[in-house]
Amino acid sequence: MSAQSASPVPDRGRRAMRPHLPMRPRWLCQVCAGPWPCQPARLLLLMDYRRDRVALSIYMAACLFDATADLMKQNPDPRELFDRFVGWTARPFPLR
Numbered sequence: 001m002s003a004q005s006a007s008p009v010p011d012r013g014r015r016a017m018r019p020h021l022p023m024r025p026r027w028l029c030q031v032c033a034g035p036w037p038c039q040p041a042r043l044l045l046l047m048d049y050r051r052d053r054v055a056l057s058i059y060m061a062a063c064l065f066d067a068t069a070d071l072m073k074q075n076p077d078p079r080e081l082f083d084r085f086v087g088w089t090a091r092p093f094p095l096r
């Protein structure tokens with residue numbers, strides 16, 4: 001089961017591109033083999049959640065929770081994991 005299946009957002013707009021989904025338990029991208037979410041995965045997630053950035057943060061927090069459990073044996077740096085999964089979802093600057 002992929003992490004993407006938990007998304008409440010319809011799959012519209014993603015079909016043209018190969019889905020950059022995580023391979024668990026290592027959380028590497030199935031397409032580019034880099035740490036997930038890779039740049040294409042982030043772009044797809046931003047498109048999917050463009051109307052609800054808070055939901056994106058919540059979804060990625062759930063991924064962080066799962067990834068922390070999966071990657072625990074690798075003794076990951078908590079700050080790096082946070083930045084990788086949740087930090088990038090924050091808006092670059094506050095709205096008005």
Ligand SMILES: [Zn+2]
Binds near residue numbers: 038040
């Ligand atoms: Zn990728």
